[in-house]
Amino acid sequence: MAAGKGKVKLVFWAHQEDAFVEAYKRLIKAYQREHPDIEIKFQSFPYDIYNQKLKASFSARTPPDIAEMFGTWVPEYSRNGALAELPNGEELSKEYYPAPIGGYMLNGKLYGLPMEYNIENGGMLIHPQMLKEKGIDRPPATWDELVDAAKKLTVRDGKDIKVKGFDFASLDNITFTFLSLILQQNGDFWGENDHVNFQTPEAVKAMTVLKTLVADDKVTDLTTLGSQLDTSDYFFQGKSAMTYRGPWTIAAGLNNYQVKDFDYVPIPSFTSEKPVFAAESGWGAVVAEKSKAKAEALDFIQFMAQKDHLKAWNLDTFTVPAKKEVAADPEFVKGNPYMKTSLSILQYGQWIGPIADRNYFFKQVNDHFQLIAMGKESVEDGLKTMERAINDSQDNHK
CATH class of the missing domain: 3.40.190.10 (Periplasmic binding protein-like II)
Structure with missing residues (x-):
């Protein structure tokens, strides 16, 4: 939401999970250091109520600019035109494994970026x-x-x-x-x-x-x-x-x-x-089509998706990388040896479907x-x- 005097304010919602929240806050601080003209107001909500709160805000056409969504939730919003499309979506999607990116794609267009590869199998x-x-x-x-x-x-x-x-x-x-x-x-x-x-x-x-x-x-x-x-x-x-x-x-x-x-x-x-x-698309970030600062919001979620930022987020949250270059980084395995088994089978994951x-x-x-x-x-x-x-x-x- 644009504010006066050139200052841009973005509202970012996520679910409450200590490691996730702290990791998001670190990325927000890093982004604001590089973009002093942008202020991001971060709010987190208990998981039990978060999904319903998101639905209510989008239905009332008062959604946050940026929302953390679980990949399985995304298709409902993208089908209804509630999410902003990422530029160069087809090329961006190739940087991710098919299973986690699947829920964020619709008719060849990309409507968000996964932060993790939600894997329960393997x-x-x-x-x-x-x-x-x-x-x-x-x-x-x-x-x-x-x-x-x-x-x-x-x-x-x-x-x-x-x-x-x-x-x-x-x-x-x-x-x-x-x-x-x-x-x-x-x-x-x-x-x-x-x-x-x-x-x-x-x-x-x-x-x-x-x-x-x-x-x-x-x-x-x-x-x-x-x-x-x-x-x-x-x-x-x-x-x-x-x-x-x-x-x-x-x-x-x-x-x-x-x-x-x-x-x-x-x-x-x-x-x-x-x-x-079979795997679901995990937690990721989307931008509301109704956002008055859509360009800035899209820029922020792409900032979070940069290799070093995403690698730090995955390490801090003990989550599996959705992005191929992060999973292939030897430093990631070195920093998290228990991930070796999961990293070895990411290529075999298939999106669970619509x-x-x-x-x-x-x-x-x-x-x-x-x-x-x-x-x-x-x-x-x-x-x-x-x-x-x-x-x-x-x-x-x-």
Whole structure:
């Protein structure tokens, strides 16, 4: 918003996360040092209310000039003409991995820049000592080895699981694992008209495998779903030997739990194919089309996207780089050795696709997976029901 006497004021909103907020503030200070004629007012809001606040502000046509958005949210705004297009978008997009940039693209145009590669797949937390105690001298290299190790590592107290051998049952990872197992069979989960298609042999096999891990192999259970703690918290408390989770959880182990006897290793592909996986576009920055200082706002988000600035932001926030040149920088791995596993598989990520309502999509997959795992629904019936519900939602958002 332009102010008097040539001074330009920009309003920048983001969600409240300590590392993110501090990293943004450092970038704002750096930008204002180079642009003394621009003042950026930064405000952050609790995650639980942030998405609704954004929707309300854009609906009322009083949005902030710059908004941090999760990539899955962006298409709703870009389709409605609410976001400013970046100049040279097609060329800029080539500087990023396809998975994180996907949500910011629409019809070949770019409507924002991702700050991170939101990755929940490709790596898992392990306790090496637990593996050694069961005679397992290295992390599993194939899916069969993973299942075999998980069975050996599971510790039971009667019918209850005391230590989970392989925990993937978190609200995000159930969906991501299901979709990735489809992709690793050379399958697809999108049909026509932005509809999902779960009536494929690959989808049936993927859901059957996940059900088997819970219902038959019993290497994990559903007791912690919906808990205030993350599956990674239980891992760092020693309640699971291997946990399928994104690298962002590593910081909790190092900082909150002071745990050092763990590693973050690649998870093997379900097949002999490459370990392809589905990924969302992560947190990034967009500019409102209604901004009265659109040029300055676009300049600021491109400033944040410069290699050294973005590298510092990714290191400070313990996030995976969305930009190829940052991920390829040897200093990045040196400054964050636990990222090595994630960096090695970024090329295999595929954008999750045009999900209209992220929360509803994931809830349908999670809810029906639980019913399937508990034997209350067959795999085929569960897939049909979740497909129908998701496609109805997709249509309702057009």
